[in-house]
Amino acid sequence: MSSTKSVTIAGAGLVGSLIGIYLARRGYKVEIFEKRPDMRQKGMEGGRSINLALSNRGWWPLKEVGLENQVQDMIIPMAGRAMHDSSGDLTFQPYGKEGQAINSISRGGLNALLMTEAEKAGAVIHFNCTIEHIDFDQSTISCVKDGKPMMHLSDVIIGSDGAFSVVRKFMQITDRFNYSQHYIEHGYKELSIPAGKNGEFLLDKNALHIWPRGNYMLIALPNKDASFTCTLFLAFEGERSFSQLKTDDDILNFFRQDFPDAFERMPTLLEDFHHNPTSSLVTVRCYPWVKNKTLLIGDASHAIVPFYGQGMNSGFEDCRVLNALLDKHGDNWDKVLPEFQKERKPDADAISHLALSNFIEMRDLVGDENFLLRKKIEARLYELYPEEWIPLYSMVTFKEELRYSEALRQGETQQRIMDEVMRSPDIHERWMDLDFRSIADRLKAT
Amino acid sequence: MSSTKSVTIAGAGLVGSLIGIYLARRGYKVEIFEKRPDMRQKGMEGGRSINLALSNRGWWPLKEVGLENQVQDMIIPMAGRAMHDSSGDLTFQPYGKEGQAINSISRGGLNALLMTEAEKAGAVIHFNCTIEHIDFDQSTISCVKDGKPMMHLSDVIIGSDGAFSVVRKFMQITDRFNYSQHYIEHGYKELSIPAGKNGEFLLDKNALHIWPRGNYMLIALPNKDASFTCTLFLAFEGERSFSQLKTDDDILNFFRQDFPDAFERMPTLLEDFHHNPTSSLVTVRCYPWVKNKTLLIGDASHAIVPFYGQGMNSGFEDCRVLNALLDKHGDNWDKVLPEFQKERKPDADAISHLALSNFIEMRDLVGDENFLLRKKIEARLYELYPEEWIPLYSMVTFKEELRYSEALRQGETQQRIMDEVMRSPDIHERWMDLDFRSIADRLKAT
Incomplete structure (x- = not known):
């Protein structure tokens, strides 16, 4: 042929x-x-x-x-995740090393x-x-x-x-x-944060914004016209779900309470909510x-x-x-x-x-203390041994020559090692004293 | 409504x-x-x-x-399985208790x-x-x-x-x-063992016949007209597979060698083989x-x-x-x-x-020593405590008031217990000395 x-x-x-x-x-x-x-x-x-x-x-x-x-x-x-808590407070987690970003x-x-x-x-x-x-x-x-x-x-x-x-x-x-x-239990709906009065971005434009809320989340990505496209990921059915957002008041109260700093930047919320479809995943x-x-x-x-x-x-x-x-x-x-x-x-x-x-990590774990410490330890390992301990997210996102299947395999090995590390006594207080060299060496042993 | x-x-x-x-x-x-x-x-x-x-x-x-x-x-x-080994020797395993049969x-x-x-x-x-x-x-x-x-x-x-x-x-x-x-790797083809010259069954009619051969098998079920309908289950591709049975000689040699006692009762083998489709599962x-x-x-x-x-x-x-x-x-x-x-x-x-x-059990394990001992121990447990230890096959096949999901759950518990029992020292020699009462009691503990 x-x-x-x-x-x-x-x-x-x-x-x-x-x-x-x-x-x-x-x-x-x-x-x-x-x-x-x-x-x-x-x-x-x-x-x-x-x-x-x-x-x-x-x-x-x-x-x-x-x-x-x-x-x-x-x-x-977008150099990292900007996480918005329920009070509107922000934390920033870089995606990779200096100069690395998703776009x-x-x-x-x-x-x-x-x-x-x-x-x-x-x-x-x-x-x-x-x-x-x-x-x-x-x-x-x-x-x-x-x-x-x-x-x-x-x-x-x-x-x-x-x-x-x-x-x-x-x-x-x-x-x-x-x-x-196979469909997950969650659907999504696109919403919008328009540009400010003077054409400025109303949130940090070099971040992917996340409002993680356990079983659901809102995210926002910047557009060239200084607006943000937001996506609400929410279960179709259940206690906190699309099925519960029936009236305008339901929608307004939900956003006001759960995403206050986004809510005040969303003048077209109701219009967007009614106009845009709820899509499945x-x-x-x-x-x-x-x-x-x-x-x-x-x-x-x-x-x-x-x-x-x-x-x-x-x-x-x-x-x-x-x-x-x-x-x-x-x-x-x-x-x-x-x-x-x-x-x-x-x-x-x-x-x-x-x-x-x-999805679990984004909507749920990014607010979890153990998860955050785990990420901190992994970031330290990456800093010390950048050729050896590359975090899974970095392998998938920034190491384009590495196959997904190989990234997953290495990520699973890292996870087993980190599960053990996290069981160390008083890990939250004493993590800086860990023997990082020996942790990284365990990668080779497997 | x-x-x-x-x-x-x-x-x-x-x-x-x-x-x-x-x-x-x-x-x-x-x-x-x-x-x-x-x-x-x-x-x-x-x-x-x-x-x-x-x-x-x-x-x-x-x-x-x-x-x-x-x-x-x-x-x-059909009161049980009649297993045919490569020399044509037969072993019979009843499906359940006296009087229980599939049809x-x-x-x-x-x-x-x-x-x-x-x-x-x-x-x-x-x-x-x-x-x-x-x-x-x-x-x-x-x-x-x-x-x-x-x-x-x-x-x-x-x-x-x-x-x-x-x-x-x-x-x-x-x-x-x-x-x-989802399709399994195996396909099947129906074949036939006709009635004998005087209209008699050429194999025991009150059994489901199996020729288990590891990765493949032949089975036969009796018909009212004294014939048997046989089904060959075989991989589509690979070493022993439909793809390897290309010529009449391939087919005849395969059956002669692997299923000798069936082969000599299958006068229409080639005709059936060519006429009937190879179907997927x-x-x-x-x-x-x-x-x-x-x-x-x-x-x-x-x-x-x-x-x-x-x-x-x-x-x-x-x-x-x-x-x-x-x-x-x-x-x-x-x-x-x-x-x-x-x-x-x-x-x-x-x-x-x-x-x-x-499928694994039928084609592979029915000839395995450990599997046969396990079945023997379970049969003994059933005999001793017929209301407590009912083998999985019996629950699925003969206990129609029990839900499949409940049969599976109990079967998995039995399997965990039997895995332990089979690890007992010298189990093949000493299985009759097992404390059957305490084995049955472990069911309640879970």
């Missing part, structure tokens, strides 16, 4: 557009089918501003396709840039195009565009059409396709990712919850790894496809697992 | 027909939509004979609807009886009817029968349309529906089972692998439990539906888990 020349991509989202750039640059005839209209024409400024956290794993492929400078202009670095970026803005770049590279994007059927034996996609059916044949099909992938839906009814979709796992010449990537094969900020980053990493395998095997897709799924599946499983556990 | 009068059932299989009997008898207007033609007219004798193991949980509802005598005539009791029964025969009984009770079965859409808000099913579309409205919809349920497929795309389908888990007035039951909500012989039995138990809840709540479905799913889900999860683990 070294004569492969044409690739069909389902979905012109972040991942579909990026893989489109890579493949068009490699000389493939790339056609992308996107069910939505062209967001660049409709004027996306009118809609809600949704932002994502771009970190090292996402940066790498963006640099590789030469978009570093353009993306640099779109980001706001708030507009989803729409980045997507538009990637689409345009894919087109420049030669890819054709067909908008308003609904996939009706996929024939995996023939590698054909049947679509409907503007009411007219069309059939498209290509050498390879890439399904990058998101968590509710239509390509995957057709794979799911083939024999021996393992699949799961799903984890999708499946295998295989390959059926004949069709491959699933990004959310289509491994949709994860957003709590590690790695959804987009892991999808971009898929693109980078796929491109590297095409280099390695001289574009022999018969070798690339099976190797891709075999190599990437453990990494997708690892970040999926980490994303679920980080 | 106490004025509910009409119920639509998707699927006229074993479970759909049985719940049809229950509901028609309760006075509901019952219509059943079945995609296949009427098996009673096509002459199912022409097809393969597939048999199932009917045990106490399945018997209970069949008795409840008054079919005991008719079913009695259709069964062949081989023809799937087709039982299904036909249940359909006829449902019709007698007033249910109408529409054959050749494909479901095209379900509207959960309106409780309407859109079907196509003989090329003509029809729309059907009812107060309640019951999806009993099996492991690949169409009703569930529509539930799956509603928000917050948790779903997983799926576990389906999902939740919720209820969407507005639509309920999933049987394989549609909890398809399991066949290794505990509980697929049909658990589906029939669903029917009995649903009927009992209708009694309890005076046919108030608003109470019945949520209570049903809440009560049954842990039981479905338990039998799903047990069915997967029993």
Whole structure:
């Protein structure tokens, strides 16, 4: 199959557009089918501003396709978490070392840039195009565009059409396709903190703000226009839940009491609350990712919850790894496809697992004394032995050359060691006297 | 909703027909939509004979609807496992106490009886009817029968349309529906041991025959016509697998070497092997089972692998439990539906888990010395304290009043105790000297 020349991509989202750039640059005839209209024409400024956290794993492929400078202009670095307690008091926890940060970026803005770049590279994007059927034996996609059916044949099909992938839906009814979709108990709703009267940011702009409240939380990420997009994560049902917020008073009282310093900066709270949907949070796992010449990537094969900020980053990493395998095997897709799924599946499983556990950490543990001490000890270990004891969050977020699965493995070892350390007598008073060298050495022993 | 009068059932299989009997008898207007033609007219004798193991949980509802005598005539009791080793030598392990047995029964025969009984009770079965859409808000099913579309409205919809349920497929795309389908590495193929020249059974007819071979196995269940239906369970890929059985010689050598005493009784082996499909084995888990007035039951909500012989039995138990809840709540479905799913889900999860683990036991452990001793000690405990130490298999198979989830819980406790017992010094020589009373007492301590 070294004569492969044409690739069909389902979905012109972040991942579909990026893989489109890579493949068009490699000389493939790339056609992308996107069910939505062209967001660049409709004027996306009118809609809600949704932002994502771009970190090292996402940066790498963006640099590789030469978009570093353009993306640099779109980001706001966030060097750590700013935690807001119920009285409005703040604590700051840096994410990594001096100079390390994750970056708030507009989803729409980045997507538009990637689409345009894919087109420049030669890819054709067909908008308003609904996939009706996929024939995996023939590698054909049947679509409907503007009411007219069309059939498209290509050498390879890439399904990058998101968590509710239509390509995957057709794979799911083939024999021996393992699949799961699991929703957490919590939903989310986007809200807003607008810019101040003089166009200034009303909270520290270089932080990811968190109002952790045990079973739920509010977060806020900065936008380029000096506003913040806030997201409330709350259970659908139960004592403190969306189901309990029925009247305007319920909503106002909840925010006034639980998030006082955010509340006073949210003049459009009620409007936002009623207008924006309450959305659910799903984890999708499946295998295989390959059926004949069709491959699933990004959310289509491994949709994860957003709590590690790695959804987009892991999808971009898929693109980078796929491109590297095409280099390695001289574009022999018969070798690339099976190797891709075999190599990437453990990494997708690892970040999926980490994303679920980080919700507990964000909403609950960040206010816990033992947790904070544990982080302090780990930070000290990192400071003393920066090549040996790298905290899990740093491995996932800043060490882009390390596989997710390896980060998880090392993180689990660290956790076992730290569980023991935390059982030391009077640890809260005496932690500075710990033998840090011997703690770090235990990593090697395992 | 106490004025509910009409119920639509998707699927006229074993479970759909049985719940049809229950509901028609309760006075509901019952219509059943079945995609296949009427098996009673096509002459199912022409097809393969597939048999199932009917045990106490399945018997209970069949008795409840008054079919005991008719079913009695259709069964062949199997009092235990007849294990065949590679030399053709036999060992017999009774399933329970004197008089306890599981029962081989023809799937087709039982299904036909249940359909006829449902019709007698007033249910109408529409054959050749494909479901095209379900509207959960309106409780309407859109079907196509003989090329003509029809729309059907009812107060309640019951999806009993099996492991690949169409009703569930529509539930799956509603928000917050948790779903997983997982295939094991093994597939199965049905084969046959015909009756002898004089119409006699060629193996002991009152046993379930097993040829356990570590990673794979052959089993055989008796039919009323003195034949046996055999099932080969084998990995799809790998060293010993379906993928390795390419030529007729491969097949013949495999059977001759691994199952010699079965092989010599299988004159149609090659014909069967080529003619019958290699089928996959799926576990389906999902939740919720209820969407507005639509309920999933049987394989549609909890398809399991066949290794505990509980697929049909658990589906029939669903029917009995649903009927009992209708009694309890005076046919108030608003109470019945949520209570049903809440009560049954842990039981479905338990039998799903047990069915997967029993594959290991059947194919592998039944030939293991430690396993056999463990079974011997447990049998002794059961003999001495029949009200206290009931082996897990007996709880699942013969104690129909005990919930699956409770059987699993007690079984796990027994396992922990037996793990300790098996670590006693010289256990193989000295097991008769164990203090059985104190072992049984540990059950109460937990």
